[in-house]
Structures are given as structure tokens and as C-alpha cells.
Amino acid sequence: MDTENIDIHAELAELSPLLSQISKEKEGIVPEGYFESVEEQISEQMAVILVDGQEERQVPMDYFESLEDKILMRMNHRQESANSPIIVMMTRTWVKMAAALVLILGAMILFNNQGQSNEPELTAVNDWDEQELWDFLIDNSDDISLMMLIDEGLVEPSDLIVSAE
């Protein structure tokens, strides 16, 4: 018996002589062969998890060989798109855009202009048409603010799709 166990028994004997005298031999019963069968069951679950894990880590054959070409092709496509006139899909409601605009302008006023009055700009915004609003949103939105708008339910990811004419 090691020192730690002596300490445990001494501690219990001191705290509760009654509890320290109760035998711990009989405590529970389990179905016959349980530990053999549960080991099999757990091993089967483990095998499934291992296979799933391997599948998650797998990549299609020749993926990395073709990746470079895919990236270059996509970059070329983007460059071509940038040179083409862009129109925004105008299928969304005026209310959503206005709300998104207010959020972005609010953030800009709060963090960038530090107390300077932006009243003239806000007033001018009222006179913008839908295309001007979209242009402003796209020019002034970074990824974070776009994600914020999506999270707030003010825009849907599909709202932000632009198409080249």
C-alpha cells in the first residue's frame, strides 16, 4: 500500500469511521460478457470514425497537379471581368440596401470621422438612385462589413453577386 492510499484511508477513518468500515466489494453487476461485447462495439465505432477521418482528409486524384492551372485560369477570368462593364443584379429591395448603407455610413462616421458633421453627405444620399447606392456599397464595404450585413439578415449572399455584361 503506497503512502497516498494510507493517507486516503486515514483521512476517511478520521472523517467518518462508519463510512471507512463499509466494505466496497459489492457494488454492481453487469450483464454476462458485457466487457467483451462493449469492446467490440466501441472498436466498430472507432473503425467508422477512422474511415470517415481518412475520407475527410482525402483529396481527388491529381488535385494538386491541376490546382495551379485552375488558379491561373480564375485570375485571368477576373482580369477580363474587371475590364468589362459591370452591372449589379438589381433584384433586391430598396429597403435592404438603404439599411445596409446606413450601417456602413454609421460605422464610417463612428470610426473615421470622429465627431465631424456628415450631415451634408447623409442628405445627399437620399437623392441617390439604386445604382449609385450599390456602387457606394461595393466601393466602401470590406469583407467584414459584408459578413456583418449578411449576419444581420440585411442582405443575402446572393445579393452581392455581380455579373459582367
Next chain:
Amino acid sequence: MDSIKLQPEKSVCPLKDIYNMVNRSDTEVIALIKSRSDVEQGYRLLISQYKEPLYWHIRRMVKNHDDADDILQNTFIKVFKNIEQFKQESSLKTWLYRIATNESISFLNNPKNQGFDPLESVQHEGAVDDLADYDDIHSKLNKAIDTLPAKQKAVFVMRYYDEMPYQDIAEITGTSEGSLKASFHLAVKKIETYLKS
């Protein structure tokens, strides 16, 4: 459905030795699991070595065999899924016990699982004869332990039945040794009062 035979002789509560029965070192088991080639062998070793100690640890908390069985399997599934997060800052044994303890505490704290008498449940399965060994004092002790809140019950079980050092219990529960001593001492007093009542 196959009839379930209860087998008290081979599966008598293994007591403190269970906590110390692990044969292969943690390092050896982890090395096998982390080596891509022997991962399955490593897991099998882990299951083989820890299934009984973890089962009894869980069983002492939830009392009912079926619940202990579910929690044991969930524990191992969590282990398999999270083994990459085991950084060996604690021992494998305490990490496994931590998962099993948390699973058991979650089970006990679930309102669906409260107010359930495990002994009554076993009797309904037709195992009355096998409960003859449950004499009054053990039955009363079980009921007394059931009155403890889940986390205090976990501390009591680990100290009283598993005879774990406070240092290990502290690693498992994330609680300071001083708080654990206080918790255990109060639990013992409550149980003693219950037994004498």
C-alpha cells in the same frame, strides 16, 4: 431479444485497483495512435485498457448499467474524435477520466435523467435474485450518494471508490485541491448523516 444474464462474480466492483490496472504506458498508447500505421492497434489498446476502469467510474455516478453503457460509448467516441487535441500536458488517464466525468455530470444534470431509481429499474428487468447481495447498508449508501449534487458526487466517487490522489482529481475536474478536499469532507459528512438517519 436475448435474455440478459447478470454475472456478479466476474464483474464485482474492481475497487481502487481498477484505477491502477493499466498495463501499457500512456506514452506507448499515444505513440501508437499518433503513428499513422498503427493507429487502430493503439485505439484497441486504449479501449482494452480503459473500458473497465471508465465503466466503473461512470457506473458509480449514474448507477444504472444501461446509462453507464451509453456514457462509456459516448466517452470513447469523444476520445477518438478529439485525440488530436490531447497535448499530453496531463496524463492520458486523467484526460480520459475528465471526458468520462464530464459526460456523467452532463447526464446527471439533464432534467430528463433526474428522479430515476436505478435499483428499481434493474428489478424490472427480472434480476431480483441477483440483488440479494445488495444489503441494507450498501443500498442506503447508494441512496446517500445520490443525494449529492453531480459534481460533488463525482469528487466523492473518485476519492472514495477509486481512491485517487487529490492531484489527479484536480486535473480531471479543473478544481483546486483545497476546494476538492472541502467538497469531499462535506460529502462524507452528508453521507454519514444520511446513513445514521
